[in-house]
Amino acid sequence: MRIAELSRRTGVPIPTIKYYMREGLLPQGERTGPNQARYGEEHVRRLRLARALVEVGGLPVASAREALALIFSSGVSEFDVLGKAQYALTPPRERAGDGAGDDAGDEAAAQVDELIARRGWQVKPGNPARRTLADALATLRRLGEDDYLDLLETYAETAEQLADTEVRAISRRGDLHSMAEAVVIWTALGDPVIASLRRLAQEARAARLLGGTAEDTS
């Protein structure tokens, strides 16, 4: 199909398609003339995925490129590709508090190590989520939000429940390609799904606990 048809099929504007090709999220089409190229079904699939990661998942373009390259590659062992795809979806955050001249960063890193050990999680030292978590905990410490420590265990427990359901669902898929795709989609789109469900549930819970409206039946 031509680029106009690719755009129509996916709802992605042509300038965005060209931008994704320049940035390496989407391979070039097959040249059929000086100003023409042909695109196939893999382009449709990959374009939808690229857009989902960037626009809905909120990923930086570099992270999306890395994740897409892994999905559409082959030749790595199973666990390897799944782990790499997941790491690609944890973009490094800016370091808040660098130069703050306190111990909150070191304390938070130690707290993350302790949490992982306490829960018996096997997690490689290179998992970038360790750092993301430590940064957030250090920030909370600097803000004097110390009662978050109680919540952290609840958060870790719910994270385990989510991970268990997700990993089981993914392991039921037959082939490695489909599993890697699920890791990428679910990791990236699960973030806004969870964040929005949490906000909806917070409002519902607050309405009962703090609002005390007429509809309250709890």
Added chain:
Amino acid sequence: MRIAELSRRTGVPIPTIKYYMREGLLPQGERTGPNQARYGEEHVRRLRLARALVEVGGLPVASAREALALIFSSGVSEFDVLGKAQYALTPPRERAGDGAGDDAGDEAAAQVDELIARRGWQVKPGNPARRTLADALATLRRLGEDDYLDLLETYAETAEQLADTEVRAISRRGDLHSMAEAVVIWTALGDPVIASLRRLAQEARAARLLGGTAEDTS
């Protein structure tokens, strides 16, 4: 204190402080001369909070400004300010799939309504998280990820657990100011905390279920 001292105390560089003041995240200091201003403890507190929201929570500057203005205001009823602060922390996402020419968007919006009704959640029609969730679900539908429906109930249950713990912790705080501050901090920083814990737990779960290492004792 002078701006240099404000920078030293918080670890925030002076150009960033000036940027935050221009963008309305931080009020100007008290003028003490043509090129000098004085800052107080409220500036220290508010600057730390602004940076946490933008750099660790990943909020757009406009959302952070709105949330900070609510925290440092008064004169609204309790539930009111907490709800408004929470809404400010759900930045509107770009619409993926506008013009995709399918029914996935409408179907997803209906699915969100059904989910909220099924769980008995009292949620106002204006809660922006409805839209964020519907966008993510529509994207998943377009990608052919239909087994996410099974996961959605698990996600909703864990969201309820998180919300219950969070709302209880916040309600234990004595004053409205402190409660509003906790809503803002916990909503914004809870996102990276949960996202990173989920990734760590996924790796741990996958190591057991798929990796089968020697340390596996499950």
